Amino acid sequence: MLSFFTVDCLIFTFHEGKLKVLLNERNEYPYRDWWAMPGYFVDKQEEMEQAVNRIAYEHTGLKNIYLEQLAAMAGLKRHPEGRILTVAYMALVRYDDVKNKVKPVTNYMRQAKWFDVNEVPELAFDHNDILKLGLKKLKRNLNYSTAPFELLPEKFTLTQLQQIYEAILGETLDKRNFRKRMSNLGYLKELDEYQTGVSYRAARLYKLDKRKFLKLFT
Numbered sequence: 001m002l003s004f005f006t007v008d009c010l011i012f013t014f015h016e017g018k019l020k021v022l023l024n025e026r027n028e029y030p031y032r033d034w035w036a037m038p039g040y041f042v043d044k045q046e047e048m049e050q051a052v053n054r055i056a057y058e059h060t061g062l063k064n065i066y067l068e069q070l071a072a073m074a075g076l077k078r079h080p081e082g083r084i085l086t087v088a089y090m091a092l093v094r095y096d097d098v099k100n101k102v103k104p105v106t107n108y109m110r111q112a113k114w115f116d117v118n119e120v121p122e123l124a125f126d127h128n129d130i131l132k133l134g135l136k137k138l139k140r141n142l143n144y145s146t147a148p149f150e151l152l153p154e155k156f157t158l159t160q161l162q163q164i165y166e167a168i169l170g171e172t173l174d175k176r177n178f179r180k181r182m183s184n185l186g187y188l189k190e191l192d193e194y195q196t197g198v199s200y201r202a203a204r205l206y207k208l209d210k211r212k213f214l215k216l217f218t
C-alpha cells in the first residue's frame with residue numbers, strides 16, 4: 001500500500017570537468033516523456049531511509065550511495081493530483097563507481113542519463129526547484145563539507161580538486177591562491193604517488209585526511 005508522500009533523489013557526480021545530475025525520462029502520466037529526478041511513492045510499511053535507498057536503486061541500479069536529507073516540498077501545485085508531499089534527498093557519487101550501473105529497472109522510467117547541471121531542461125513537478133536547492137547547499141557548505149571529496153577518487157590531484165570547486169561555485173579560481181589556501185587548511189595528505197596513464201607530466205596525488213578535517217570543523 002502506498003502513502004501520500006514521495007521521495008525524490010537528487011544525485012550528483014563529477015565527470016569531464018563538469019558537475020552532473022542524474023535524470024530519468026518518465027514513461028507514465030503525469031509528465032510522461034518529461035525528464036525528472038529519480039523518485040516515487042513511499043510504501044506505508046517502510047521507514048524513510050528504506051524508501052530512499054529502494055527508490056534510488058530501482059531508478060538507477062545504485063546501492064549504498066551517500067545520501068543526506070535536503071528538503072521537504074509540499075506546495076499545493078507541485079503535483080497535478082493535488083498536495084502530495086515529497087522529501088528530497090541529495091546524493092554524491094563518484095563517476096567511476098557508477099558509470100556502468102545507471103539503468104532504471106521500473107516500468108515508469110524509460111531511461112536514465114547524466115546531465116550537465118548547466119544544461120538541465122525543464123523538469124517534471126518541482127524538480128527544477130529541488131535542483132536549485134541542492135546546488136545552493138553544495139555552494140553554501142563547500143568550505144566546511146566533505147562534499148568535493150565525495151565526488152573525487154580517493155586519490156586525486158590538486159587540479160581535479162580545483163575543478164570540483166569551480167564546477168560547484170560556477171566561477172574560475174586562481175590556481176596559485178587556491179593551492180595556497182588548501183595547503184594552509186592542513187587536511188590534504190600529500191602522497192608519494194603520481195598519476196599514471198596520462199600523456200602529460202604526471203601530477204602528484206593527494207588524499208583527504210578525515211581526522212584532521214573533522215578536528216578542524218567540529
